[in-house]
Amino acid sequence: MLKVNDINVYYGSIHAIKGVSFEVQKGEIVTLIGANGAGKSSILNTISGLLRSKGGCIKFRDKNISSILPHKIVGMGLAQVPEGRRVFLKMSVQENLEMGAYTRRGSEINESIEDVYERFPRLKERRRQVAGTLSGGEQQMLAMGRALMSKPELLMLDEPSMGLAPILVEQIFDIIKELNSAGTTILLVEQNAQMALSIADRGYVLETGKIVTSADARELLNNDAVKKAYLGG
Amino acid sequence: MNMSLIISQLINGLQSGSVYALIALGYSMVYGIIMLLNFAHGDIIMVGAYVAWLAMVNFALNPILAIILAIAACVLLGVVIEKVAYTPLRSSPRISLLITAIGVSFLLQNLAQLVFGAGSQRVPAMISGPSLTIAGQYVSFTAMITIVISVVSMLLLTLLVQKSKMGKAMRAVSEDMGAAQLMGISVNRTISFTFAVGSALAGIGSVLYCCAYPQASPTMGSMLGIKAFIAAVLGGIGSIPGAMIGGFCIGLAEAIISAVGLSVWKDGVVFAILIIVLVFKPTGILGKTMTEKV
Amino acid sequence: MSKPKREPVKLVPVPSVNIIPERDVDKTPILEVSHLGIDFGGLTAVDDFNMAIGRTEIAGLIGPNGAGKTTVFNLLTKVYHPTRGTIMLDGRDTGGMNTIQVNKMGIARTFQNIRLFKDLTVLDNVLIGLHNEMDYHLGGAILRFPAYWKAERIAKQRALELLSIFDMQDMAGNLAGSLPYGAQRRLEIVRALGTNPALLLLDEPAAGMNPSETSELMENIQKIRDTFQIAIMLIEHDMNLVMGICEGICVLNYGKVIAKGTAEEIQDNPKVIEAYLGKKKEEN
Amino acid sequence: GNSAKDTEDENNVPNNEAVGDLPDEGNETVSGDTIKIGMIGCHTGDYAQYGLGVKNGATLYIDELNANGGINGKQVEIVAYDNKGNNQEAITAFNRAVDEGITALIGDVLTGNTIAVVGEAYPLNLPMITPSATAATVTYDDETDTVYGNVFRTCFIDPFQGEKMAEYASEVLSAKTAAILFETGNDYSVGLKDAFVAKCAELDVEIVSQEGYATGDKDFKSQLTTISSKNPDVLFCPNYYEDDGLIITQAREVGFKGIVLGGDGMSGVTGYASSEVLEGTLYVSGYAPGSTDAVKAFEAAYTEKYGAETLNMFAATAYDAAIVMCNALAVAEEAGLEAGTDEYKQAVIDAIRDNSAELECITSSGYAFDEYNNPVKDAVIMKVEDGEEVFVEIF
Amino acid sequence: MSINKKIIPMPLRYIINAVLFGAFLYIMNHIISSGIISKYYSGVISLIGIYIILAVSLNVATGYLGQLPLGHAGFMVIGAYTSAIIMKSVAAGSTGVAFPFALLAGGILAGVFGLIIGIPALRLRGDYLAILTLGFGEIIRVILLNIDNVLGFTLTNGAAGLQKIPKTTTFLITFICVGITIFAIHTLMKSRHGRAILSIRENEIAAEACGINTTYYKTLGFVVSAFFAGIAGGLFAGYIGILSPSDFGFMKSIEILVMVVLGGMGSMIGSVLSATVLTALPELLRSFERYRMVVYSLILVIVMIFKPSGLFGTYDFSLNSLLDKLILLFKGKRKNGQKNNEIKEGAEK
Ligand SMILES: Nc1ncnc2c1ncn2[C@@H]1O[C@H](COP(=O)(O)OP(=O)(O)OP(=O)(O)O)[C@@H](O)[C@H]1O
Ligand SMILES: Nc1ncnc2c1ncn2[C@@H]1O[C@H](COP(=O)(O)OP(=O)(O)OP(=O)(O)O)[C@@H](O)[C@H]1O
Ligand SMILES: [Mg+2]
């Protein structure tokens, strides 16, 4: 479904992503793990078009999207929950969700909103509140809910558990699993490697802009090097 | 002061206030989306006035056609300025954008001076109609039409921004361009649209201005722009009804100050009002205080 | 402006940070909060919040998202002014004080969303933290009196030492904004330490860190407490960290305290499990 | 018409001036066969129409003179610099022109700029004639009671015009009440107003209302509504013609019925308001367009060369200033003095003062200067009739 | 980037700078007083000096404090009128002696206004502050224009302006002021007070959390900025000899702001160079007369598009670090890998 081939990203003179290639099959949960600054977010941003790769090619559903503008990519069924939530702080919760459905039209939008509220009852309580005054966790829920509003085929999540209460982390991971079983393909970036690998089908380990290991999630969980570096063991 | 004098002074104030308000709306919209004090906005009005003048005097066109041409020219100019001068600076510090806007403003003024000469040109009447008499006081047709058009523009604009999809896209883009793109919003199109609407308002403002003060001169936009901008700030920049209220406040304040014989202090008093309002209500009359969540 | 009671610690080089004295926690309270509460419009974000922290205690504040934890920090540091209740720092009521005065009295903090001076160097960030520890005046600065040289020299030395807690002294010349995320979080802690606090508030210090970085952070937090002999209160969602180093834990939900106690007590508290921890703990 | 086009052409005419040259090395003074005259003024900016009028008017005469063999066989070279109507630029431009070796100056244009330039030119005793700076203090320092011997002008002074209009209102129009609407940030306007007020007090004309406006204002209705409500016999508008056009239009709109009076700045107002509202408006001027053959010839030549747009009163007084200046230079040249020397400058100054009375000029029959170096000229009263500015009488 | 490469010990660095600056003053003064260059050039050089002070002082509020004042000309005009009124009232013989005091008085009064404007400004952020300062500048102008009529005495001479001000501004006094301004602002900014000002620009909430009295330092930034603008105004008055309020409108403020931004906000050398270039540029463009404003505005737009952070960004040139680099270049060949050593030296700076 998604095929990333030899992408390179530069920030000025900093070479942040160095020839990364990987792929995500339809229906999979794939996770990218790596230390701070390894380049995980940069990869997601490149896929969604916010950053541009020098050379290389990104194929989504067999279409080269490496030079398509980000807003068009969303329309093709690829959504991203960006790092740091980035909800629209001055808009209400409800409006944020509506923005998520920007590419869609029609009456099912309201149903989708209700679906999201069902998943995150807390959001329903705060539907009229301005997103800027939500707590960190509430914002994270909102960001996920918003991404779901576009009914994506591939959902990219950038550290969705960051700053969330344990109970919510579980909930978020449950939602991810649920979404996946409902047919959404997931590309997950996580610091919480333990959790991520436990729900993922496959994983890639990223170090300073390069993929160093790729394997089945189960294998990675038992990989000593991975254990030592990312699982605190 | 007798009653009819007061009424006629109020109408004077409302008329000039309406023009300020229209222009302030444009300022507010552009500010709202890219946080730019678009100093070139006033000069767009100047170009509109010259286009109207050219159309009617040099090409002897019908006034209606001249009005359409003037508005179209403003829209085009606004969008082109945005594309050429502001788009490359999207990710730059805001002050660079501000200086660019000032540069564009200077450029338009000086080009106009080069092309049309330094003196002003008389713009023939574009709108005419029957005048009214209210409370024994004569009210000109242009005054009425100016007030009506600006109120209608404000209502339409409020609807546009609050209700339409494009309006929501505008608000989203103004907050976080990256996230807006992830929602499937075309940032370029949204910003261009905003500039087009803002400039169209400038175009309308320009036509109404010329009806009231039928002259076009290269620097006519700068003071007008600043006043309108103050109106926008006074009302709470980014707020559409705010721009309207601000415009009327300034117009009325000027009229009242002049009426009581303090006209030489007019500009000073207008600015003093602004400062006092800002000190007590730092975000303007209708501006929302957004406390930063820490 | 009431003069802060706390004596500024004279700027002398701190003892080497590697010496961790063996000692017990000083439980006499540095901070006592009673009946603290704040409303935002109709929303009561924090209500009837009571707690005390010992002089060298490490305390944890946990709770579901939106429970009001960050708000408590904001109240303590006077970013928000409480609607009700009192905050006593070292026996003094902080009512009517502002952020700056509270800081001078000894509360320093980090932020949930990092607020560094991004375009300044790491060293400058710490030196700004040390602002009130230097005492030369404006004229002395402009005319470069000896007091300036002396204070700046000592401050710089102190800054480098503080940075060395996290082994960051080599980054001193880098721009703060260019640091990796984790390093930025650590720098915020160093900067807060610069203000010579008696109580250090850390808002999710481990957010965005992986497990190995987190365990390193835990050691460092303990090291800071031991070296500087200060109280630390932290908000964190990483239970390994909280349970690992906090001597006392307070759990908030919907702005109210639902439980208080040691790590063990909290872990087994059904209310906490229901509202916050989830069933996972039982599974383990 | 195609006036925009005209302006374009006018400025593309390459006048044989030193504009394009950078200052030569070594700061040479007058070269052997040319005489350099400086021309500093606001050629760009808000008041460019005055500056360009002055520049073109003076250039017109000098070109004619050069075509006829120049002064004493020497060609006259113009060193023209723009000051954007700004004092700081006026001083630098002047110093630059001095560097270029000018022997005399026609300019500056605006009063403030001229005073700034006088500050530099007086110590050099450089002969200068301003065709347009009307404030009394341009040629005379009232604080120290010194007359700047080197500074002359070919236009009226502000007080003179203000007084004339007050007298005219009282004596000819039998006005008993008057109102004023003036531009507060403009020393010309304020100068005229002050003189008008003072004279009215003397003549028992009551000033019922004195309103000001700020530079750049276009809306005068509030002031005019107040003025109109007091029903004055005359309204004195000592402003420039573009503003006056708007003022008179709006005055009629709010129902003012009296007579509008103006100063020489009103010359040209017919382009800026309809003939109905202007009908009967009177102003004092130093120049009556189309009044004599000499004036007609000047206007024809000017229009042919530069178009009609900047053909204003100051173009005419600048033409006169050039006549006076060139005549004086000729005197010094004939005396065989060396350009740039103190004697030469003094000789030019003396000649301006003593030898100008008999000259054939267009806005005045010769220039006799009083003890303050101000010209003794007759005031011309102009009136707008059927959209034309016509000569009424000499008052 | 290492923080620790200062090789010349501190007091010596100042002496080197002082000597170099003194030599520059001496040579230039000699050149000017001996008439090697004409009044035109010396006038332009004085103007450059005045604009350097204006740009550098505005940079304190804009570049360092991170605010956007649009009324710098207001402070300048206060200094100019104050100094001019004083100079006009002193006896002709003693103008030379009185001038420095007049300048100081102008600076102080401007500073007082900086304080007055700074206080309401504290409540405002960003663009609202910009508008407030714009309004302030305009109010000052309106007051100077009309005050005489109202209060009945002649102080400012209204629209006609203050004329015949003794022309006491010389190259020497201008550049001594330039030197003092640059030195004072430099030493201020490289101190705890300067860092406090910077911290407000960077993040006000965090600055407060660090115990920095943001109110005090914001006001300080304004006062310093205004004070030096007042001095520049006094020099301007003594240079030009005539002051009229219309010369100090909004456009003048913008002109100065453009200098700061074009040079790079927060870069002192940027302000200095861009003040120099932008003052000299119109003179170089004199040959184009009618096109020079068009060219000026085009340059402005183009520079901003291609170099949005200004020509120098926040880079600050320092003669010392240049010398340091040269010295390092020589030493570098001999010494290697002595980071620790350098850190110690740096710490002792
Ligand atoms: N805007 C930027 N300018 C310069 N460098 C950047 C920028 N954004 C990221 N980088 C650098 O690029 C590298 C990769 O960053 P990225 O944010 O993709 O890492 P990450 O794996 O997502 O880290 P984290 O776990 O902290 O989110 C890092 O070294 C970072 O410093
Ligand atoms: N300025 C404000 N205006 C309105 N509501 C606010 C404001 N600040 C906080 N709140 C509300 O108060 C509640 C507590 O917020 P707070 O940020 O303290 O949560 P938290 O416990 O820190 O959560 P998290 O762990 O997600 O950061 C939230 O519901 C939030 O929406
Ligand atoms: Mg990331």
Ligand SMILES: [Mg+2]
């Ligand atoms: Mg929080």
